[in-house]
Amino acid sequence: MHPAWSVIFFTVLAGMGQGLFLMLVRADAHGAEPRALAIGGLLSVVLMCLGLACSFLHLGHPLRAWRAVAMWRTSWLSREVIVLPATIAVVALWSLEHFLGKPHTGALGVAGVLLCFALWACTGMIYACLRFLREWAHWLTLLNFTLLGWMSGATAFAAYWFALHGVQESRFAIAAALALTLAAAATRIASLVRNRNLKPLSTPQSAIGVKAAKLKQMSQGATGGSFNTREFFHGKSALVVRNIKWIALGLAFALPLALLLVATKAPVLWLLALAVVSQLLGLLAERWLFFAQANHPQNIYYQAVA
Amino acid sequence: MTQPTETPAKQLALVIDLNVCVGCHACVTSCKSWNTSGSAGPLADLNAYGAQPNGTFFNRVQTWEAGEFPASETIHFPKSCLHCEDPPCVPVCPTGASYKRKEDGIVLVDYDKCIGCKYCAWACPYGARELDEERQVMTKCTLCVDRIYDEKLAPEDRKPACVMACPTNARLFGDVKDPDSEVSKAIRERGGYSLMPEWETRPANQYLPRLVREAQEF
Numbered sequence: 001m002h003p004a005w006s007v008i009f010f011t012v013l014a015g016m017g018q019g020l021f022l023m024l025v026r027a028d029a030h031g032a033e034p035r036a037l038a039i040g041g042l043l044s045v046v047l048m049c050l051g052l053a054c055s056f057l058h059l060g061h062p063l064r065a066w067r068a069v070a071m072w073r074t075s076w077l078s079r080e081v082i083v084l085p086a087t088i089a090v091v092a093l094w095s096l097e098h099f100l101g102k103p104h105t106g107a108l109g110v111a112g113v114l115l116c117f118a119l120w121a122c123t124g125m126i127y128a129c130l131r132f133l134r135e136w137a138h139w140l141t142l143l144n145f146t147l148l149g150w151m152s153g154a155t156a157f158a159a160y161w162f163a164l165h166g167v168q169e170s171r172f173a174i175a176a177a178l179a180l181t182l183a184a185a186a187t188r189i190a191s192l193v194r195n196r197n198l199k200p201l202s203t204p205q206s207a208i209g210v211k212a213a214k215l216k217q218m219s220q221g222a223t224g225g226s227f228n229t230r231e232f233f234h235g236k237s238a239l240v241v242r243n244i245k246w247i248a249l250g251l252a253f254a255l256p257l258a259l260l261l262v263a264t265k266a267p268v269l270w271l272l273a274l275a276v277v278s279q280l281l282g283l284l285a286e287r288w289l290f291f292a293q294a295n296h297p298q299n300i301y302y303q304a305v306a
Numbered sequence: 307m308t309q310p311t312e313t314p315a316k317q318l319a320l321v322i323d324l325n326v327c328v329g330c331h332a333c334v335t336s337c338k339s340w341n342t343s344g345s346a347g348p349l350a351d352l353n354a355y356g357a358q359p360n361g362t363f364f365n366r367v368q369t370w371e372a373g374e375f376p377a378s379e380t381i382h383f384p385k386s387c388l389h390c391e392d393p394p395c396v397p398v399c400p401t402g403a404s405y406k407r408k409e410d411g412i413v414l415v416d417y418d419k420c421i422g423c424k425y426c427a428w429a430c431p432y433g434a435r436e437l438d439e440e441r442q443v444m445t446k447c448t449l450c451v452d453r454i455y456d457e458k459l460a461p462e463d464r465k466p467a468c469v470m471a472c473p474t475n476a477r478l479f480g481d482v483k484d485p486d487s488e489v490s491k492a493i494r495e496r497g498g499y500s501l502m503p504e505w506e507t508r509p510a511n512q513y514l515p516r517l518v519r520e521a522q523e524f
Contacts, residue, residue, distance in 0.1 A: 001428070058423060058424075059421050059422050059423055060420075060421065060422015060423075060424075060437065060441075060442025060443060061420065061421045061422050061442055061443070062421075064401070064419070064420075064421045065421055067400075067401035067402075067403075067419055067421060068400035068401050068421060068423070069400075070400065070401050070402045071397075071399060071400050071401060071402050074396075074397035074398070075397060075398050075399060075400045075425075076398070077398065077400040077423065077425050078400035078401075081400055126425070129398070130394075130398075130428060130429055131394075131505065132394075132431040132505050133428070201504050202431070202502050202504060202505075204370070206501070206502050206503065206504055207501060207502055208368075208370060208381070208383050208501065208513075209499045209500075209501055209513055209515065210324075210370070210372050210381060210515075210516075212372035212373050212379075213373075214372065214373055214374055215370060215371070215372050216370065216371045216372075217368065217369070217370050217371075218369040218370060218371050218380070219368060219369040220366070220368050221331075221334070221363075221366030221367050221368045221369075221385070222359075222360075222363070222366060223358075223359065224353065224356075224357070224358035224359040224360045225358065225360055226360065226363070226366075226436065227362070227427070227435075227436040227437050227439075228433045228436070231424060231427060231428075231437070232433065296428070296431075296433070297431045297432075297502060297505070298430070298431060298432055298433025299433075301368065301385060301432070301433055302433070
């Protein structure tokens, strides 16, 4: 598939916002100071709103986007369009509640956590439900969207909490970021290994229904490209894809793990800040790879120009 | 995601005979001509006279080579929306712009509801849908729905433009649910088959395989 920057930024930014909120609710449960939580919640809302704005750039007709709530019975995309604003609204209310510092029941926190997980499920299922995109059609896709988002949010929370409260108060946050980064690295690498071993089910023979052992396309019916050649091919060499894979693994997992480990021994803010930036860039590369590695069966029909 | 779809009593479709398609592209041009001026149009036609012409087509003819030279065959392969009976492109549409008609099984796009998210195109294993670059809505073969029911046309002309244009009668049109129709007979008697049956989309359009001939001495 052709990686769309709009969707890459949307899923990375919103995922970080969701992960950050989970950590804030955890801190809330342990009696953190409400103002700090409120500002953190605002940060989560900003991240999700930035993601929402990016998602609009994906549309040919952004002003009609409201129509996308219609088919929630069948479409995971429609469900995502409903759950994302709901999550933003609940997190915003939760932040307001904490900003005002009034006693609260924790109901909004629980609702927000459930919505964050529902949003990851919707995002993951948008891809995992396309059965013939076999790199995506797997439960690892759901798990990866969840853990990668949670991981980046946890690292952002660790940096934020450290900046506010210093080392003693943020040990749990650094430990959580470490554990989630390890878990996300494991599941993402598992999906990379799975992708490497996937054999395509469709062949030129099944695509045009001719049994011949040797079957070669001579022309695709267009010389100047088409939607089919623009939307479904990433157009980069195998070397570029491989390099982006190593960049993703290095920046999303390896470097943040090292920085977080050092931070547990020698806690300084810039280590954590660098881990956040590294993870953000790494996840952009990871999401690019997620699209580029998905091999659409329609590509069989677009192998030769003339 | 497999959604149980109601199977319509009537299913209009094309049956394409690979024995006689000569790859002339008359179906491609007549399709574009009809649909760019009909209810599905206008269809983008960018840089039409330049080095990289580019535009929206509902139907394209490809050419493939089977076998090893000198025993190789050239196969011209027309490709358009197959109007699947389990269309994976329909349930994924978030707005309901993409739908399958109950009355005749044609898969259509309501251009006024389409937000141009391209998700339906991702969900089609055949690459049958094309986003129109100028209008930014998803487009696809309509089986000339604005032509086949037009009572102002003579009954024999109420067929898709591609079928009317084909000089070798490689394109048959009719109701595949009616066992006595020309298309049902052709599928039954001549081994009509589906493209990419592995995805269980149950395409309504079928292809007629080339007959295997004995090598002849001339």
